[in-house]
Amino acid sequence: MTQPSLESAGKRAFVLVCIVLLALNLRASVGSVGVVLTDIIDDLGMSPTTAGILTTLPVVAFAVVGSLANAVVRAIGLHTTATVALATIAVGLASRAFVDSSTVFLVASAVSLAGCAVGNVILPPLVKLHFPDRIALVSSIASAAVVGGATLSAALTVPISEAAGDNWRWGLFAWSILAAVTVLPWLRLLGHDVRSTDGDTRIAIGELVRAPLAWAMALCFGCQAAQAYAQFGWFPAILEDAGLDDAHAGAMLAILTGIGIPAALLLPALIGWTGRRPWILPWSFAVLTVVGWLGLLWWPAEAPWAWALLLGVGSTAFPWVLTMIAKRARTHEGTVALSAFVQGIGYVIAALGPFGTGVLHDATGGWAAPAAMLMALAVLLGIFGTYVARPIMLEDQLPGGGAAGRGPR
Structure with missing residues (x-):
């Protein structure tokens, strides 16, 4: 196997960082809510039925929206899809942090989870495209980042909330900042997007x-x-x-x-x-x-x-x-x-x-x-x-x- 040049190695390292940052965001929407759920229910007057919907929303969104991700990638390209997914996560997370309606909180959560669902689906093809010779290694790193994102969001949301005056809203909002910042490096990849234009390959x-x-x-x-x-x-x-x-x-x-x-x-x-x-x-x-x-x-x-x-x-x-x-x-x-x-x-x-x-x-x-x-x-x-x-x-x-x-x- 030919060794990549320093330039190509540098580009691959940059793409790896982008993939890891994407993966870190894919469970923050879930991990951050569970640890402050009681406060959310109390402040928004959320009914037990609505709370139950909120806890089952991730798997529903991952199933429904995830099944549509293939069409999105074909339409706008793999890198653009990743960028849009991260922007969607950021908007959903930021929106739900400062609403006063349990219904709007659910809708905003669904928006962020829709971005997560698309991100879930595109991780394997991103690894396949950029690291065909290191699939197991990079898949493992990306998966560890997914788990790490869930762990960090569950561990840090309460301390962030307490530091902001015991306000759960700032604890949730912090993760929208991570998603928004992650969009920035992905913008560099938009000029090198990958999409299928041949109907025979679909x-x-x-x-x-x-x-x-x-x-x-x-x-x-x-x-x-x-x-x-x-x-x-x-x-x-x-x-x-x-x-x-x-x-x-x-x-x-x-x-x-x-x-x-x-x-x-x-x-x-x-x-x-x-x-x-x-x-x-x-x-x-x-x-x-x-x-x-x-x-x-x-x-x-x-x-x-x-x-x-x-x-x-x-x-x-x-x-x-x-x-x-x-x-x-x-x-x-x-x-x-x-x-x-x-x-x-x-x-x-x-x-x-x-x-x-x-x-x-x-x-x-x-x-x-x-x-x-x-x-x-x-x-x-x-x-x-x-x-x-x-x-x-x-x-x-x-x-x-x-x-x-x-x-x-």
Whole structure:
């Protein structure tokens, strides 16, 4: 492989910084709200129904808007889409920080989440386009940045609010500043945008529906996302029911999410280590998750940090799936289409995690049934992940071998 020149290396480093900054913004809208939700409800007079809608809005937006991202990229280009997504996030976050209506707060939140949804989808094709020789490494870095953004927004929103006179509005507004500043470096990439102008390279939704790889990857993504959102929403509640105070339970959730950052960064080495046995990784994620839920169910108060670590490392399935999206398509167009399909379907399935956990807990009065459901999803992750890990290319499963697959490699 030819070594890039210093100029090209510099450009690649700049693009990497842009991708990392984009990824940092993709969960701030979610992470910043949960920690001040009680204050928001009180100040805006938000009803329990509206609060429930607010907590389920992320997965709905990620599913609905994410499925449309492919059309947006085709229309305006990949770099322009990233820039517009960040601007949308900034506008939504800034708007919701200073409204006095719960309805307007919901609308502004939906706007910011729409930008996040598009950003979610374009991460794999951005990695594929700019780092085709470093897909696993850069995907892992981007995924770590996504987790880092969620962790930072959850950890810093309250301190920022307290520093601003115990005002939650400034805590939320701070993240709009990050998004607005991130737009600036992306403006430099607009003159080198990438869009598909050849209709023969476009992949229609009807073609993806008939590709087993697309469905296996969507189901795999959905199973891991359901786990993640169930953990974000219910992990502290399970520990509190076991007798831990809310501060201790919150610290355990921080361990669960924080461990995902180094775990994601180790993923390229793990992919290389598994070599010709790629199925080891999805099944490792599945086993770690099952053991984590069993420990949380049977001995929640004895070693909560251990279950947090196991579930957190099991969540490395997220960067692994993102890496596979970039690896399982030959072209830029194929990666965009696959990412939109996988995340559009996957986030619909993801709603089963937090919603199903709540329903089963209410119906049974305990955590055994929800844990069983989540363990079953973990096993499905291993099954579908085994298929995704095989060296199958999307374009080979499209009608006629995939016209897009005959484009430049």
